Amino acid sequence: MFKLFPIKNGLENVSGFFCDAVNVGLRTKSSPSDGSDQIAGDVAFIRSDVPCDIAAVFTSNRFQAAPIRHFLRYEEGFQTNFVLMNAKNANAMTGEAGINDIDALFSHLGTKIPLINPVMSSTGVIGYRLNQAKVASAFDLFDYQAKQSDKTARAIMTTDSFKKELCFEVELDNQEKFHIAAICKGAGMINPAMATMLCFIITDAAIPKEEMRPMLLDAAEQSFNRISVDGDTSTNDTVMLLSNHTSGVYHKEAFAEALGKITFELAMMILRDGEGATKLVAFEVKGAKNSEEAKKASIALSNSLLVKTALFGEDPNWGRIASTIGASGIECDDSKLSIHYDGLLLYSDEFRELDKEREEKAYQIMKQESFKVTCDLGIGEGSYTSYGCDLSYDYVKINAEYRT
Numbered sequence: 001m002f003k004l005f006p007i008k009n010g011l012e013n014v015s016g017f018f019c020d021a022v023n024v025g026l027r028t029k030s031s032p033s034d035g036s037d038q039i040a041g042d043v044a045f046i047r048s049d050v051p052c053d054i055a056a057v058f059t060s061n062r063f064q065a066a067p068i069r070h071f072l073r074y075e076e077g078f079q080t081n082f083v084l085m086n087a088k089n090a091n092a093m094t095g096e097a098g099i100n101d102i103d104a105l106f107s108h109l110g111t112k113i114p115l116i117n118p119v120m121s122s123t124g125v126i127g128y129r130l131n132q133a134k135v136a137s138a139f140d141l142f143d144y145q146a147k148q149s150d151k152t153a154r155a156i157m158t159t160d161s162f163k164k165e166l167c168f169e170v171e172l173d174n175q176e177k178f179h180i181a182a183i184c185k186g187a188g189m190i191n192p193a194m195a196t197m198l199c200f201i202i203t204d205a206a207i208p209k210e211e212m213r214p215m216l217l218d219a220a221e222q223s224f225n226r227i228s229v230d231g232d233t234s235t236n237d238t239v240m241l242l243s244n245h246t247s248g249v250y251h252k253e254a255f256a257e258a259l260g261k262i263t264f265e266l267a268m269m270i271l272r273d274g275e276g277a278t279k280l281v282a283f284e285v286k287g288a289k290n291s292e293e294a295k296k297a298s299i300a301l302s303n304s305l306l307v308k309t310a311l312f313g314e315d316p317n318w319g320r321i322a323s324t325i326g327a328s329g330i331e332c333d334d335s336k337l338s339i340h341y342d343g344l345l346l347y348s349d350e351f352r353e354l355d356k357e358r359e360e361k362a363y364q365i366m367k368q369e370s371f372k373v374t375c376d377l378g379i380g381e382g383s384y385t386s387y388g389c390d391l392s393y394d395y396v397k398i399n400a401e402y403r404t
Contacts, residue, residue, distance in 0.1 A: 024135065
């Protein structure tokens with residue numbers, strides 16, 4: 001019925017959208033693992049030639065940042081043509097003044113280009129108001145007709161070690177096509193209640209407005225809401241989906257698959273880029289009393305600091321897995337539990353002690369960059385899979401020096 005083709009250059013492939021980024025001095029040094037001496041941009045935009053329908057999912061943190069509070073003041077179902085982004089300053093915990101600063105910036109920007117309900121998204125340090133003069137200086141430097149996906153993706157990076165950018169061309173059986181592309185940032189403060197992340201998804205598909213938010217919620221639930229680096233939830237987490245309908249093409253099943261694929265792959269990029277992370281691990285819990293109990297246990301595993309440090313040390317200590325499940329408060333029975341790393345049995349009622357042969361095989365599995373931990377509770381039909389990474393020495397170093 002349809003085919004998905006990954007293509008390069010991200011946002012640049014979607015008709016009617018433009019993007020660019022510049023450095024105005026918010027970011028004064030290059031990322032230590034960026035691979036170049038060039039300092040990335042720190043203020044960026046995504047613009048559409050025509051009004052866009054927009055849907056968004058935001059952080060569950062009760063202290064939502066000013067850009068989110070500004071967004072939520074628009075009437076439901078509004079359209080936009082401009083997203084402004086900045087790094088190094090979260091504009092969070094800045095009160096009403098933080099929202100007023102956004103309005104002032106857009107009032108200034110409106111003298112440069114036509115704006116329709118512009119929205120903003122920020123990432124960086126909490127507790128400081130935006131430097132309006134610096135941010136506004138970008139407005140004379142932007143090329144509003146540019147298609148600079150690479151620069152835009154790099155401009156929203158904070159502790160990220162690589163840019164996160166994807167695009168799919170979707171071809172239907174009748175050879176009609178549409179595109180969906182996204183950029184994303186995230187590496188720390190990642191918790192399965194969204195992550196400390198910004199994600200901007202654009203499409204030229206003619207998706208009906210009423211289908212956008214339900215699809216986005218489902219895609220986020222299957223991707224960003226299933227990953228954990230450190231169990232912390234940011235004030236700024238945002239996923240936006242914008243559609244300008246310029247292709248005139250739409251296929252509900254194809255779009256849902258493309259959206260799900262792009263969000264899941266970006267979520268896995270975030271995990272692989274977890275601050276100091278060396279492992280990406282899937283935690284499947286099955287045989288639970290119900291799906292909610294499976295989810296509770298799975299997320300407990302992906303959040304557990306003891307489990308994460310065991311992963312980093314490549315220590316096949318199934319006791320940490322079992323203990324975390326038991327502490328999660330779900331119904332479980334040690335005589336019914338089994339634990340596998342990939343296909344290797346580490347624990348069951350029959351094999352409670354890890355012999356040397358299976359321990360050595362477990363070591364080899366844990367040396368891999370990614371593997372799966374499967375816990376079968378043997379009670380019911382509930383199942384859930386979340387995703388996590390290990391916790392290394394570098395995580396402490398990166399976050400201890402976050403403001404320096």
